[in-house]
Amino acid sequence: MNYNPKSELARNLDGISPKRRSIKWRLIGMVISLVLVVWMMVHFGNRDATPTREIEVKQAQPEGKASAGDDAALYRDMIFLKQAKRADAPDVLLKALDGQNHSLTQHAGKLVLVNFWATWCQPCIREMPSMERLYAKFKPQGLEIVAISLDQGNEQEVRDFVAKLKLTFPIVLDPEHRAKALYKVRGLPTSYLLDRKGQVVGYGVGPREWDSEAAFALVGHLLDEKS
Template identity: 40%
Template sequence: MRSLLTLLVSAIVLLSPLTAVAGSPRPDKAPGGAVLVGRTAPEIDLETVDGGRMSLSSLRGKVVLVNFWATWCPPCKQEMPSMERLYARLHDRGLEILAVNIEADGKDVLPGFLRKHPHTFPVLMDVDGEAQSAYGVFRFPETFVVDKQGKIVQHIIGGRDWAARSMVTFLTSLLEK
């Protein structure tokens, strides 16, 4: 029993540094999104799920949520209905949402997924990972709030209730500037 306890403690001590590294950014990727706050948002010019194209620069003068997500991501799926409510509430006042799907097989998986999870905001496909890399995204969902001048004012990691009063108040203040 004592040797089993010693073995277990030794394993924990030896493996602890590995858990710290597992959550670290990958060195072959761009720096995480937090370093982009205060800077001009990297351009996004991607195909939409309905076959068109959309660019972030075409939305200058609007407040934009750039949301990186995947169909296999539970928090991504969970937050989509509240994003839809937020979009319905603030779109006419100048809010745009670019839902950037990062799956290489997005063209195959998105149509079925979006039939089950209806939306009205644009869904873009980053099948080659270009936008994901430019923003340094490696956790999902990750969202960047871009102001009317094209600057990133907030970087949000994880799912949210986008229709919550605090978020609506924050975004309304940006829309009124």
């Protein structure tokens, strides 16, 4: 199946498709109605009756990782922003594995994939090879990947990890989790896409098939996007 990035982005601007949005609002309506019923029972019902149970409303959890053949999984649980609503990404200055300071602003004019990860994160390990393939394909066209390690242990563990997977994109270290706090990272891996102006295009939590048809189409579209 061929994916149209423009329509996919428009369909997922709020992080959910129209169908999922309608389901979400129906569920919210049901919860509100249930709360009102319980409130009326407590305040106007028989006071000798058995007390009602407290209602627990849990936040919906992200869906599990789809199969590798499901290219649409790239867009699932991601939030994309229209150009008019994009904001500048927070800049961070962190040490890279080569010992040099590394900032996001040095990639101005490029499409940047910022990925938060750790060597102990199994989903990160599964995702990294596909990121390397994405990087190899689109680096000549202006894609940059910055992988921010949240490991707090031995730096050599990160070096060994990078060598084992033969990663060639920049790896920077955030042992004090300063960048993690700036980007409000709550789970790993977390990915942010920044456009050529350094503004956030979209973000999402969880591993993705970055070498899928959908990923290639999305990155190609964003690289060709006019300012």
